[in-house]
Amino acid sequence: MQDDLIARAKAWLAEDPDADTREELARLIDAEDHAELAARFGGTLQFGTAGLRGELGAGPMRMNRSVVIRAAAGLAAYLRKNGHTDGLVVIGYDARHKSADFARDTAAVMTGAGLRAAVLPRPLPTPVLAFAVRHLGAVAGVEVTASHNPPRDNGYKVYLGDGSQIVPPADAEIAAEIAAVASLTTVPRPTEGWETLDDGVLDAYLARTDAVLAEDSPRTARTVYTAMHGVGKDVLLAAFARAGFPAPDLVTEQADPDPEFPTVAFPNPEEPGAMDLAFAKARETNPDLVIANDPDADRCAAAVRDGADWRMLRGDEVGALLAAHLVRRGASGTFAESIVSSSLLGRVAEKAGLPYEETLTGFKWIARVEGLRYGYEEALGYCVDPDGVRDKDGITAALLLTELASELKSEGRTLLDLLDDLAVEHGLHATDQLSVRVQDLSLIAAAMRRLREQPPTGLAGLRVTDAEDLTRGTDRLPPTDGLRYTLDGARVIVRPSGTEPKLKCYLEVVVPVAARDGLPAARATAAELLTALKRDLARAAGI
Numbered sequence: 064m065q066d067d068l069i070a071r072a073k074a075w076l077a078e079d080p081d082a083d084t085r086e087e088l089a090r091l092i093d094a095e096d097h098a099e100l101a102a103r104f105g106g107t108l109q110f111g112t113a114g115l116r117g118e119l120g121a122g123p124m125r126m127n128r129s130v131v132i133r134a135a136a137g138l139a140a141y142l143r144k145n146g147h148t149d150g151l152v153v154i155g156y157d158a159r160h161k162s163a164d165f166a167r168d169t170a171a172v173m174t175g176a177g178l179r180a181a182v183l184p185r186p187l188p189t190p191v192l193a194f195a196v197r198h199l200g201a202v203a204g205v206e207v208t209a210s211h212n213p214p215r216d217n218g219y220k221v222y223l224g225d226g227s228q229i230v231p232p233a234d235a236e237i238a239a240e241i242a243a244v245a246s247l248t249t250v251p252r253p254t255e256g257w258e259t260l261d262d263g264v265l266d267a268y269l270a271r272t273d274a275v276l277a278e279d280s281p282r283t284a285r286t287v288y289t290a291m292h293g294v295g296k297d298v299l300l301a302a303f304a305r306a307g308f309p310a311p312d313l314v315t316e317q318a319d320p321d322p323e324f325p326t327v328a329f330p331n332p333e334e335p336g337a338m339d340l341a342f343a344k345a346r347e348t349n350p351d352l353v354i355a356n357d358p359d360a361d362r363c364a365a366a367v368r369d370g371a372d373w374r375m376l377r378g379d380e381v382g383a384l385l386a387a388h389l390v391r392r393g394a395s396g397t398f399a400e401s402i403v404s405s406s407l408l409g410r411v412a413e414k415a416g417l418p419y420e421e422t423l424t425g426f427k428w429i430a431r432v433e434g435l436r437y438g439y440e441e442a443l444g445y446c447v448d449p450d451g452v453r454d455k456d457g458i459t460a461a462l463l464l465t466e467l468a469s470e471l472k473s474e475g476r477t478l479l480d481l482l483d484d485l486a487v488e489h490g491l492h493a494t495d496q497l498s499v500r501v502q503d504l505s506l507i508a509a510a511m512r513r514l515r516e517q518p519p520t521g522l523a524g525l526r527v528t529d530a531e532d533l534t535r536g537t538d539r540l541p542p543t544d545g546l547r548y549t550l551d552g553a554r555v556i557v558r559p560s561g562t563e564p565k566l567k568c569y570l571e572v573v574v575p576v577a578a579r580d581g582l583p584a585a586r587a588t589a590a591e592l593l594t595a596l597k598r599d600l601a602r603a604a605g606i
């Protein structure tokens with residue numbers, strides 16, 4: 064067994080084109096570090112919520128040049144089998160460690176497979192790549208990014224010609240082609256022959272952002288903006304200037320790309336502390352709104368002044384605000400969200416007489432909803448212009464939210480006032496998340512098992528009226544590893560993250576509100592219920 068492990072590691076090492084990972088692997092082999100080798104050679108990275116994602120390092124369970132070359136070769140084989148023998152593959156990348164190398168390897172493999180490859184001119188937001196796929200008539204797209212993951216991670220998002228990320232069965236078919244790549248020596252990798260795109264594609268993306276805003280809407284809201292050490296700044300500033308918004312005040316320490324993300328523990332606006340510098344700036348400049356992108360700028364977070372200080376809006380709050388704004392503007396088409404997001408969107412759509420759909424987690428699902436006009440997920444993702452970008456887009460979401468803030472400002476109101484309106488109209492929909500990061504992935508499986516073996520019959524004093532195991536799928540949803548509990552006035556979903564070593568529990572309580580003056584009491588009740596739900600759920604899951 065252990066000899067086999069060493070043999071596999073040596074075979075991998077012999078083909079590894081990257082001096083960094085070669086050195087790392089040679090050290091592990093010399094040290095006969097079986098535990099580390101088993102962790103790296105115990106399987107292969109699989110497509111998750113958003114493509115491949117994992118820690119940088121040597122071996123098939125890590126992100127590295129060998130894994131990327133195999134992934135690209137598998138994708139090329141899949142495209143060729145599906146009749147795209149000389150189609151265009153467009154490739155984007157963020158500013159993480161190795162991202163540019165992985166993009167170049169992908170272009171080389173596509174070129175070697177007889178496809179045409181075009182690489183974006185520099186590190187750019189993921190939505191620019193998603194836009195470029197359809198704009199350029201590509202048969203596929205790849206974005207090298209690990210989004211908001213820690214600095215040591217990287218990843219690989221795969222899009223097909225419809226501009227959306229892959230879903231079953233394409234992901235399994237591509238995975239089978241990847242598994243069939245026996246040796247890197249069978250993968251031709253020319254050193255040239257692909258195109259590096261110029262700024263034309265970015266100009267076209269920016270021109271398209273015009274479609275997001277109403278022609279004569281007010282553009283007065285002042286903002287503070289952080290790019291979270293990622294690639295969003297230049298494109299966001301260009302889009303804001305084009306729209307005629309005041310230039311955002313930048314969180315300068317986080318404005319430019321830095322693969323070490325030095326000022327934050329995790330470059331994710333959802334994580335505690337990530338917004339500290341943005342809040343400090345906001346206390347100085349007192350804007351109408353604080354906006355953050357995640358490092359690949361497909362997420363958009365927002366914060367507002369609430370009483371004496373600033374507070375983050377939850378993804379579900381921003382999701383409802385944007386929906387209400389689009390409804391006020393007379394939008395038509397389907398509103399959609401993932402099942403882990405707030406049920407308030409369904410209420411808003413219903414009231415407006417608009418079709419509404421629920422999907423599994425991830426924009427690979429939301430973006431495919433037929434007739435989609437607006438889609439969002441609680442993880443700070445919003446698709447506000449599906450004809451432009453069939454994925455979440457942190458730039459256009461920021462534009463639309465800033466337009467809404469401007470419009471409310473012109474009425475002497477704020478985003479919080481609009482949230483109050485929604486609560487009075489539809490009941491207070493309060494959400495929270497219990498998210499547990501683990502070192503040892505088996506803890507997540509153990510928690511899921513425990514919940515399956517001993518399903519809770521009540522949580523936070525509320526009765527569980529329905530317990531669904533989503534691995535069986537439902538009449539509307541394909542199978543997924545998740546559990547959903549319906550309670551009297553609450554809903555809980557538990558699932559393993561598909562992008563990070565985390566167990567995520569999504570909580571929602573709905574508290575009726577008779578009139579505006581009942582809001583503070585409703586908020587207090589909701590907060591208590593959410594706290595109790597977290598406590599009882601953690602106990603039931605043993606986490």
Ligand SMILES: O=P([O-])(O)O[C@H]1O[C@H](COP(=O)(O)O)[C@@H](O)[C@H](O)[C@H]1O
Pocket residue numbers: 112113209210211357361362424425426427440442444559560561562563567
């Ligand atoms: O990382 P990003 O910004 O691309 O975001 C990715 O991960 C999020 C969290 O997924 P999970 O809960 O499985 O970790 C998903 O909601 C999103 O659709 C996906 O694109």
Ligand SMILES: [Mg+2]
Pocket residue numbers: 210211357358359360361362
């Ligand atoms: Mg992202």
